[in-house]
Structure formats: structure tokens, C-alpha cells
Amino acid sequence: MQKGNIGVTTENIFPVIKKFLYSDHEIFLRELVSNAVDATQKLKTLSSIGEFNGELGDLTVHVSLDKETITVSDRGIGLTAEEIDKYINQIAFSGANDFLEKYKNDANAIIGHFGLGFYSAFMVAKKVEIVTKSWKEDAKAMKWSCDGSPEFTLEETEKADRGTDIILYIDDDCKEFLEEARISSLLKKYCSFLPVAIAFGKKKEWKDGKQVETAEDNIINETTPIWTKKPSELKDEDYKEFYRSLYPMSDEPLFWIHLNVDYPFHLTGVLYFPKVKSNIELNKNKIQLYCNQVYVTDSVEGIVPDFLTLLHGVLDSPDIPLNVSRSYLQSDSNVKKISTYITKKVSDRLQSIFKNDRSQYEEKWNDLKIFINYGMLTQEDFYERAKDFALFTDTNSKHFTFEEYQKLIKENQTDKDGNLIYLYASNKDEQYSYIDAAEAKGYSVLLMDGQLDIAVVSMLEQKLEKCRFMRVDSDVIDRLIVKEDAEKQTLAQEKQDELSILFKSQVPAIDKSEFTVVAQSLGESAAPVMITQSEYMRRMKEMANIQAGMSFYGEMPDMFNLVLNTDHKLIKEVLQHEEEACSNDLTSLNVQMNTLDTERKNLRKQHEGKKQDEIPTAEKDQLESLDKQWDELKNKKNDLLSTFAGNQPVVRQLIDLALLQNGMLKGEALTRFVKRSIELIG
Numbered sequence: 001m002q003k004g005n006i007g008v009t010t011e012n013i014f015p016v017i018k019k020f021l022y023s024d025h026e027i028f029l030r031e032l033v034s035n036a037v038d039a040t041q042k043l044k045t046l047s048s049i050g051e052f053n054g055e056l057g058d059l060t061v062h063v064s065l066d067k068e069t070i071t072v073s074d075r076g077i078g079l080t081a082e083e084i085d086k087y088i089n090q091i092a093f094s095g096a097n098d099f100l101e102k103y104k105n106d107a108n109a110i111i112g113h114f115g116l117g118f119y120s121a122f123m124v125a126k127k128v129e130i131v132t133k134s135w136k137e138d139a140k141a142m143k144w145s146c147d148g149s150p151e152f153t154l155e156e157t158e159k160a161d162r163g164t165d166i167i168l169y170i171d172d173d174c175k176e177f178l179e180e181a182r183i184s185s186l187l188k189k190y191c192s193f194l195p196v197a198i199a200f201g202k203k204k205e206w207k208d209g210k211q212v213e214t215a216e217d218n219i220i221n222e223t224t225p226i227w228t229k230k231p232s233e234l235k236d237e238d239y240k241e242f243y244r245s246l247y248p249m250s251d252e253p254l255f256w257i258h259l260n261v262d263y264p265f266h267l268t269g270v271l272y273f274p275k276v277k278s279n280i281e282l283n284k285n286k287i288q289l290y291c292n293q294v295y296v297t298d299s300v301e302g303i304v305p306d307f308l309t310l311l312h313g314v315l316d317s318p319d320i321p322l323n324v325s326r327s328y329l330q331s332d333s334n335v336k337k338i339s340t341y342i343t344k345k346v347s348d349r350l351q352s353i354f355k356n357d358r359s360q361y362e363e364k365w366n367d368l369k370i371f372i373n374y375g376m377l378t379q380e381d382f383y384e385r386a387k388d389f390a391l392f393t394d395t396n397s398k399h400f401t402f403e404e405y406q407k408l409i410k411e412n413q414t415d416k417d418g419n420l421i422y423l424y425a426s427n428k429d430e431q432y433s434y435i436d437a438a439e440a441k442g443y444s445v446l447l448m449d450g451q452l453d454i455a456v457v458s459m460l461e462q463k464l465e466k467c468r469f470m471r472v473d474s475d476v477i478d479r480l481i482v483k484e485d486a487e488k489q490t491l492a493q494e495k496q497d498e499l500s501i502l503f504k505s506q507v508p509a510i511d512k513s514e515f516t517v518v519a520q521s522l523g524e525s526a527a528p529v530m531i532t533q534s535e536y537m538r539r540m541k542e543m544a545n546i547q548a549g550m551s552f553y554g555e556m557p558d559m560f561n562l563v564l565n566t567d568h569k570l571i572k573e574v575l576q577h578e579e580e581a582c583s584n585d586l587t588s589l590n591v592q593m594n595t596l597d598t599e600r601k602n603l604r605k606q607h608e609g610k611k612q613d614e615i616p617t618a619e620k621d622q623l624e625s626l627d628k629q630w631d632e633l634k635n636k637k638n639d640l641l642s643t644f645a646g647n648q649p650v651v652r653q654l655i656d657l658a659l660l661q662n663g664m665l666k667g668e669a670l671t672r673f674v675k676r677s678i679e680l681i682g
């Protein structure tokens, strides 16, 4: 028997290995099974080039559990005594040493923790044995054993068959790895698509209401998953079936893209556009990353562009460096190329479906748009490609490309300054009356009700030339697209002000909302009272909700305009009644206020250019007193108008109707409205 020290510099490497990557101890199984697969593949290669002439036989790799051990057995090339010394004693452990030295502080940032290899066995085992017999003629079977100290033993042994058994004596604090269910789920996670059959226990079947073992091996993997095949060999159903096997709970995917490149890097895989039922499902980490069919990770951030992490599927590339940290990964030139390649493939595929089967594309647009919008928003080169196949949808569910839509509205929706005005609604029901009014004018209204649409609107305003997006309820229809200079106002300013005061006094208090009342001449047929909300303020608030660092806007109240149409019969009547009831008082108040105003203006004029201490105290006092008197009169006027308005149910009724139309009339206010309506009918 030979004894020796394995090639480590640290006194005892094992405590380090154990501590290291504590949460990821489970990867030992992946490492051992993939070593077994590699050894098997090597034998197949030797056989195919004629160096190995014996029987290959059944090459299934077996994983088995015993009371205290896990054994991984293969019938691959095996190891000679010299090879054990070279690959296990020296290289493997010096590799371990380097690895730990390099990543001491950064171990968890390393994707997949590849490179740990054989010695990862010591994360879970107190003793490891290798029983192996090389394929080479006359090779002696060898047994290597190591109990976690840097000492090992190596001796000859008996082994009938070619290949290697790795036997792990599981540590007391790792007993979970002796449970069948645990190993079964680990094999499923890491080994489902390994290229050599892996058996774990025997197949079970139901018999008399019980599960019983059959004589047949339980093969846990699919050795030729679809991404290893040529697209020409596959049918749609194959892709769908593979998708179902990966995501049994998901709906059928919208599209898929088969990736297959050999140069300048190796990449295979199938990416799926999932059908997303709700936002909650939009989670990343659904793409699985493999390296030569060995599962590495389901977190592909940094490898594929951010927006594509929303896709589902599988990527397999031996050219993605796996033993480096994420931050390093993003600057890796292969990873950059792979990421660019995937973006291009995805946009090519979308472009071709759009071109060849537009109706199918439009049908799926609603589900697709979240991906495309996200891509356009986050990735400039994707925008450049996607702008030709991204779609607008109008409120009648018709779809247009950006270019088509521009042509459609150019004639009718260009304002006096040459800006193209895109009108949109974010809710067809809530904004119905505004959409209706816009359509009556021959305008087209887009439906922008998607999660990212507000951000898309802002992006497009920057990308497209001379254009603005306005929500249909952001102004009265004639001002949404201003075609001539300001229309004539038919009502005197003083009367407009009185109307505003009068209505303002009756606007109910609504939480986190503020109203500015304005009187405008909108024509006899337009509604008497309307509520609009400035595009700018509303959008700032909406952006605040989806963007960090804008919370200032998010906390502001919603600002609405209550627009009174001075041309409408009902408003005219209110004004007429007001004149009948208040005109005497108002005239006298107005006269007094005007006199005071003239007086204080004159005084102020005299003070122009003077410093505060040059103004006589008497004049300062006089000015103060004039202001005070004016304020008192103003309050009187407000009181007069509010008292009048309070006795005019029609004022409150008109306001409530406008609120109702915008879904803003609730609770007590709504109940009072209903009561008042009944009284008015009666």
C-alpha cells in the first residue's frame, strides 16, 4: 500500500472546502456525475477512433444510496495508479487550492461554482474512496482512500469491471444527502439532460395501491434534449412538449427561437416567449443555463440582455466562463458577443413572423408587447430593430406599425406648430366620453393600457420627430390639438371669475385631489362641465410610480381642471340666475373693490423705486388698510357667490355629473347626488 500527501499547501484543506459555499453543498453530486459522464464519453471517443477495441456494453452511470454512503459508478475509462497520482493527488487538489485562494472572499459570486470538481465531494463526506480500473489492458484495479486529512492511501484491489466507483461516506451533518427524495430532486435539477444515461434506483410502478420496484433501471435523464438536435429535425410539437416538461404549470408559449452557433463561439439553446397571464408571473430566472448539458444556474443576468431574462428556455454554452464572478462576466468578450447574438436572433425571429404572418403576430401582440417594450426601453440596439415591428393598438383594437400610424394621423392631427399629436387613452371605459369626443372629431385614439406604456410614450416623444402624446382627457377636445390661435372668449373676465368662484365653492373635497376651475367657451354642443388633467403633471406622477428617485412627484395631489363651458345653456342659466339674485350686491361690491384697487395701485406706483425706509409710515399703514379692506370685500363676494351657489342644486349637480363620468364620485357624495337627482326629477 502506498501512502502520501496530496498536493495541497494548506495544512488541511477540507475544513475550508466544507465551510466554503455552505449553501451550495449540493453541487457535489453534479460534479461527480459529470465526471462519470466525461469518463464515459472519453471511452466512447477512444472506441470511435479505434484505440479501444473492447465491448462498450451498457454505459449507464449509476447513482446509489446506502445507509452511510452515496456511490457514483461508471463504466468509463477508469484510472490507472499513475493517473490517480497525477489527476487526483496532484492536479485536482492543487486546482482546489488555487480555486480557494482566488475566490476566498468571492465564492458565492461565482456562477455555478464550476471548477470545484472531484474534491467538492469533501463538502459532504468525511471519507471518500475511489475504486477504479482503467480501460487499458493489464491495468490493475486500484483503491484510493482519503479521510479528509491531506493524507491518502492507494492500494491494489479487486474490481471485475472497467470504470470507476466514487464512494462518499457522508458526514454526520450532511445526512440529508442520504435521503432518496433529496438525491432524486438534485439529479433532476442538475442532471436531467446529461448526454449519458443516469440511473437512480429502479423504476417504480403502482400495484394494488402501492408503489413497488420493478427490475428496470430508473433513468432520470434525457440524453438528447431538443437543443442538441437540428431545428430541421424538430416539429412544433417537439418544442411545445419540451416547454411543457420544463414548465408544467405554464400556458403554451407564443414563439420560440432555436439557437445554434458554432462560430465565433458555441451556443445552443431554445428560448421561448411565454404567455404571461399577469404581471406577477413576469419573473426572471426562468432561463436555465447549461454547459455541455450540465445544469449550471437559472440566473442568467449578465449573460443575456436584461429584457430577455423575461423569456423562458435553455441556453447551453461551453464558452461562458463559469468560474468567474458576475461582475467580471459582463465584461467578458464572449459573453458580450453571445448577448449581442441573442438580441439579434430574437429580433430577427420577431421580424420574420411579423413579415410572414402579420395576422398571427397581431393576435399575439398583446402578450408580446411587454417583452418588446421592455427591450426598446432598455436596449438601444433593440429599439433600432424593433421600431419596425413594434405595434400601436387603437381603441378599436386595430394595429399599426409606428410608420403606418404616423401616416394615418398626419393629416388630421398636426397642430398649428407642426407637431404631430398622438392621442391615447389608458382605460377605454373610464375615458369613454373623451375617446368618443375625439373620434367624433375624426381623431384616432391609441390604447395605452400596458404596464410599460407610460414609459414607452416618453421614449417615443424623444425618438420620433416633432410629436407629442396627449391623453384624451388631458384637455378639452379643441385644445388637445390646437389648430388655430386662441379662440375668442365670449364672456367678460369678471363674469368668468364669478362663475369660477361660484362653482369652486361647490366642489366636494376629494382625498389627494385638487381642482382648478376655469371657464372656457367650448361651443353649445360640448358638455357643460368637464374634468381634465394636465398631461405633464399626470405623467410625472405616473413615472414616479415606476421609477425610483421621483417620489417627490408621487406624493403630490392629483391636479384636475374643472372646465365650465360658458357656451352651454345650463351654464348660461346659472349665470343669469346669479345676475338676478346677486347683481345689486355684486355691482356695489365690485365698484368698491375697483375703487380700493385703483387707490392702492396709485400708492404703489408712488412707492416704486423707493426703499422701504423712505416710505412714510402713514402711507405704509394706509396701504395695509386698503389691502385689508379689499380682502374683506373679496371674502364678502366669495360668501355671496357661495351662498347663492349653495342654493342652486344645478351647480352641484353639474359638478357631480362631471365627477361621476370620471369615476370620482364616491361614498357620501355619491349618495347625496342620487338623492338630489331624485328630488330634481320629482
Ligand code: ADP
Pocket (backbone or CB within 6 Å): 031, 035, 036, 039, 074, 076, 077, 078, 079, 087, 088, 092, 115, 116, 117, 118, 119, 164
Ligand atoms: P476536472 O473534471 O475539472 O478535470 P476533477 O477534479 O473533477 O477536475 O477531476 C480531476 C480528474 O480526475 C479528471 O480530469 C479526470 O481525469 C479524473 N477523474 C475524475 N473522475 C473520474 C472518473 N469517474 N473516471 C475517470 N477519471 C476521473
